[in-house]
Amino acid sequence: MTRKSRGRLERDRQKMPRRDNIATVTVDRENQKIVYTTNDMLVNQLYRDGPRVAKSFDRRTKEVVEECSAVLGQVSGLILQHLRQAEKDNFEATVAGLLYSATNSYVASIQVARHGYPRQYGALARMLIETISMVIVLAIRPGALVDFHAGKLDSNKCVGWSKAVLPPLGHFWGMLSREFVHISRNHATFEGPVAFTETDEALDFIKTSMKGNIWLLFIVADLVFHDERKTIRFWRREGQAAHFDPSPEILEWSARFVGEGFVKQAEEGASAP
Known part of the structure; x- marks a missing residue:
């Protein structure tokens, strides 16, 4: 198992994407949240999330x-x-x-x-x-x-x-x-x-x-x-x-x-x- 860098640990804690992967940042003051969109959203949907959803479909x-x-x-x-x-x-x-x-x-x-x-x-x-x-x-x-x-x-x-x-x-x-x-x-x-x-x-x-x-x-x-x-x-x-x-x-x-x-x-x- 590789050791995570201090910066990676801090990003994980704050649920913050890498800086070079951030597309937009929106501050939601009402709910006290910061919302990020990232440059790899389509990639994640196709190759990470899509196959997970497909497996749940296939099982049923x-x-x-x-x-x-x-x-x-x-x-x-x-x-x-x-x-x-x-x-x-x-x-x-x-x-x-x-x-x-x-x-x-x-x-x-x-x-x-x-x-x-x-x-x-x-x-x-x-x-x-x-x-x-x-x-x-x-x-x-x-x-x-x-x-x-x-x-x-x-x-x-x-x-x-x-x-x-x-x-x-x-x-x-x-x-x-x-x-x-x-x-x-x-x-x-x-x-x-x-x-x-x-x-x-x-x-x-x-x-x-x-x-x-x-x-x-x-x-x-x-x-x-x-x-x-x-x-x-x-x-x-x-x-x-x-x-x-x-x-x-x-x-x-x-x-x-x-x-x-x-x-x-x-x-x-x-x-x-």
């Missing part, structure tokens, strides 16, 4: 992450076979590219959450919902593919159109918009990354929505690539239309994975022309 979400990872593997299998055509503007290549982007948003949202930023997690989750809503519109709306490549397809309108196919999309997108994206007084709350606890309400929301998000992504990927499968998974085809009609095995698994209430929401009028 290991099983959920493993369950979601298995579903992501299924989704990726549907997408990757079409990414070879990424330079094309046809339907399969376009929706594969969008769904791949959605999986990136999904993974990024979890990375943000595990480092202690639940509000920013919600913003990325909304991006995922908006992306898969657009995928549905490309599948059901005549002329949407041409409009998309011309830059004329409004992603906000896509949510309204797509919720007729999957009702939970509209509810979830609206909640994420209100609570996480549209700036409100909640955004003025002083909150920063701290270690997660077992009673953390934010963690409960993250765990639940992680499952809901990947489940919705799975359903939409299954819809747009449904004709490539011989067995029924989530959708039943009737001519050019598809109806949300999961196989008994998928229905049972879905109820366990996201809960019966979420499944019932999806069943309320879910169909794709």
Whole structure:
């Protein structure tokens, strides 16, 4: 163990940073405190505090992450076979590219959450919902593919159109918009990354929505690539239309994975022309 210098001991006692590391000094006379900001705040957040918060997240979400990872593997299998055509503007290549982007948003949202930023997690989750809503519109709306490549397809309108196919999309997108994206007084709350606890309400929301998000992504990927499968998974085809009609095995698994209430929401009028 190295012996601390007298100056280091004095700084530790006063909780004072090194002089060459001080960015600003503020005297809080009301509370009789001196507040310092330092030049290494970003460095500490990324390499010291961030990993500590992430460990607290990982300890409490290991099983959920493993369950979601298995579903992501299924989704990726549907997408990757079409990414070879990424330079094309046809339907399969376009929706594969969008769904791949959605999986990136999904993974990024979890990375943000595990480092202690639940509000920013919600913003990325909304991006995922908006992306898969657009995928549905490309599948059901005549002329949407041409409009998309011309830059004329409004992603906000896509949510309204797509919720007729999957009702939970509209509810979830609206909640994420209100609570996480549209700036409100909640955004003025002083909150920063701290270690997660077992009673953390934010963690409960993250765990639940992680499952809901990947489940919705799975359903939409299954819809747009449904004709490539011989067995029924989530959708039943009737001519050019598809109806949300999961196989008994998928229905049972879905109820366990996201809960019966979420499944019932999806069943309320879910169909794709």
